Amino acid sequence: MRISVIGTGYLGATHAACLASLGFEVVGIDTSADKVAALSRGELPFREPGLPAMLAAGLASGRLRFSTGLSAAADCDVHFICVGTPQSRTGLSADLTAVFGVARGLGDIIERDCLIVGKSTVPVGTAAAIADVVRSTCAGHEVAVAWNPEFLREGHAVADTLRPDRLVFGVEHRDGSAVPLLRQVYAEALASGVPLHITDLPTAELAKTAANAFLATKISFINAMAELSDLAGADVVALADVLGDDTRIGRRFLDAGVGFGGGCLPKDIRALGARALELGAPATARLLGEVDDINQQARTRVVDAVLARLRAVDGNRVAVLGATFKPMSDDVRDSPALAVAGRLLGRGCDLRVFDPEGARNARAQRPDLTFAASIDAALADADVVVHLTEWPQFREIDPAAAAGRVRHPILVDARNTLDQVRWRAAGWTVQGVGRGACAPAAGVAVAGWLMQDPVPATSSDDLARR
Numbered sequence: 001m002r003i004s005v006i007g008t009g010y011l012g013a014t015h016a017a018c019l020a021s022l023g024f025e026v027v028g029i030d031t032s033a034d035k036v037a038a039l040s041r042g043e044l045p046f047r048e049p050g051l052p053a054m055l056a057a058g059l060a061s062g063r064l065r066f067s068t069g070l071s072a073a074a075d076c077d078v079h080f081i082c083v084g085t086p087q088s089r090t091g092l093s094a095d096l097t098a099v100f101g102v103a104r105g106l107g108d109i110i111e112r113d114c115l116i117v118g119k120s121t122v123p124v125g126t127a128a129a130i131a132d133v134v135r136s137t138c139a140g141h142e143v144a145v146a147w148n149p150e151f152l153r154e155g156h157a158v159a160d161t162l163r164p165d166r167l168v169f170g171v172e173h174r175d176g177s178a179v180p181l182l183r184q185v186y187a188e189a190l191a192s193g194v195p196l197h198i199t200d201l202p203t204a205e206l207a208k209t210a211a212n213a214f215l216a217t218k219i220s221f222i223n224a225m226a227e228l229s230d231l232a233g234a235d236v237v238a239l240a241d242v243l244g245d246d247t248r249i250g251r252r253f254l255d256a257g258v259g260f261g262g263g264c265l266p267k268d269i270r271a272l273g274a275r276a277l278e279l280g281a282p283a284t285a286r287l288l289g290e291v292d293d294i295n296q297q298a299r300t301r302v303v304d305a306v307l308a309r310l311r312a313v314d315g316n317r318v319a320v321l322g323a324t325f326k327p328m329s330d331d332v333r334d335s336p337a338l339a340v341a342g343r344l345l346g347r348g349c350d351l352r353v354f355d356p357e358g359a360r361n362a363r364a365q366r367p368d369l370t371f372a373a374s375i376d377a378a379l380a381d382a383d384v385v386v387h388l389t390e391w392p393q394f395r396e397i398d399p400a401a402a403a404g405r406v407r408h409p410i411l412v413d414a415r416n417t418l419d420q421v422r423w424r425a426a427g428w429t430v431q432g433v434g435r436g437a438c439a440p441a442a443g444v445a446v447a448g449w450l451m452q453d454p455v456p457a458t459s460s461d462d463l464a465r466r
């Protein structure tokens with residue numbers, strides 16, 4: 001079976017290489033000539049464990065190649081659409097220009113009966129519109145359209161692609177050609193017992209955005225509880241452990257901190273909210289707006305905490321630990337760490353940012369920030385250290401040695417993943433997120449996050465402007 005994968009970013013490059021590893025003949029297509037050239041040389045333009053070896057093996061086998069021209073897909077049996085669906089420049093909805101551009105392009109070049117499968121994350125209702133576009137441009141061939149949303153996590157992309165928690169085949173007709181073809185593509189995963197859900201197109205599209213909205217809601221819920229914990233003197237980590245032992249709730253995605261970011265969760269909840277409004281469900285849009293607002297407030301509360309600590313010691317130098325949106329990734333799209341760093345810079349702080357693997361992307365996005373070449377260089381003469389991305393390297397810092405490098409041993413642990421007891425024992429003043437019960441009561445100007453000129457949130461737009 002010959003397969004095209006159109007769009008070779010985080011999703012598409014992973015999907016293409018994994019399909020080639022399963023024995024399919026794959027052409028990856030992207031409009032970015034640089035990306036295609038790099039992938040063709042075996043160079044992955046982003047960090048993803050296990051993927052470079054898989055890319056190299058695919059190229060060496062001759063089963064995997066890359067092209068900038070959509071016509072390279074003309075004789076394929078299955079086409080996967082993996083292009084970006086970013087937030088539109090003008091509002092909260094998804095920009096679907098690339099998805100519809102590919103659909104129109106495929107209609108023009110298809111030379112045989114085939115299956116077009118959407119993997120990009122799209123607002124519910126898009127797949128049916130794509131099917132209309134393809135059929136209006138492609139005469140003389142049978143073209144089926146399916147939606148097969150992708151749930152992979154960056155940093156775990158290969159494992160999540162080959163052994164996902166579940167597969168979803170959204171199809172127009174259950175007895176049409178799409179299901180047997182998709183069963184062939186995913187034969188190995190299905191044979192290993194991966195659950196399969198065959199649905200209609202809208203259910204498949206909604207399953208993806210609903211999953212991300214649920215994960216985002218879980219994170220914002222625990223961040224809301226972190227705020228209450230600070231105000232009431234409770235400990236949100238212990239609270240999450242209690243909640244998590246309830247098997248109906250589960251412990252995962254209950255880590256309070258600086259909130260969620262990345263190329264998916266933030267834009268996907270906004271797009272779902274915008275779609276909910278279009279469909280006439282304003283309460284759902286409001287719910288998702290609150291999730292977004294609480295997430296933005298998590299960033300604001302970290303900024304306020306750092307500024308308060310600086311004021312307390314009349315300092316200005318901040319060591320920023322982390323720039324990527326999560327560890328084990330070099331992705332800085334909508335990174336909470338970079339957003340916090342940017343706001344501190346805007347408030348006149350003198351920053352030294354260190355990230356073990358994200359510095360290149362971070363520098364490209366925020367050339368106004370000063371980056372340090374090592375953890376030690378970031379810590380030098382700092383008045384406050386703020387921990388924003390939970391890279392394992394930061395857990396290995398010796399707090400006693402670190403205390404000797406800074407001007408004031410003050411730590412804001414905005415991910416709650418450092419050993420706060422050990423840091424305190426080494427003489428540090430430590431402030432976590434929602435660790436009210438653990439915060440030292442005496443000798444600290446600020447005991448809770450919200451004692452520093454809180455700014456009430458009114459909308460995500462308002463927060464984004466701040």
Ligand SMILES: NC(=O)c1ccc[n+]([C@@H]2O[C@H](COP(=O)([O-])OP(=O)(O)OC[C@H]3O[C@@H](n4cnc5c(N)ncnc54)[C@H](O)[C@@H]3O)[C@@H](O)[C@H]2O)c1
Nearest residue numbers: 007008009010011030031032083084085098120121150154
């Ligand atoms: N990144 C993830 O972890 C992930 C996981 C699941 C789903 N998704 C979804 O997958 C989609 C892609 O996300 P991504 O993170 O890979 O984005 P990305 O920006 O890394 O990659 C998108 C690629 O599409 C290419 N492209 C744009 N227009 C094109 C066109 N007309 N023809 C060919 N190529 C074109 C771009 O050059 C880019 O390389 C989005 O809808 C996203 O929400 C992403």
Ligand SMILES: O=c1ccn([C@@H]2O[C@H](COP(=O)(O)OP(=O)(O)O[C@H]3O[C@H](CO)[C@@H](O)[C@H](O)[C@H]3O)[C@@H](O)[C@H]2O)c(=O)[nH]1
Nearest residue numbers: 150151152153154219253254255259260261262264325326
């Ligand atoms: O308890 C938690 C868990 C996560 N996060 C943050 O949430 C964000 C997203 O994390 P994660 O979901 O692991 O990263 P992604 O790679 O963006 O994956 C999400 O987005 C993808 C794109 O849609 C989906 O495919 C995945 O299923 C979905 O988990 C990151 O900033 C994390 O730091 C928290 O703050 N607290």
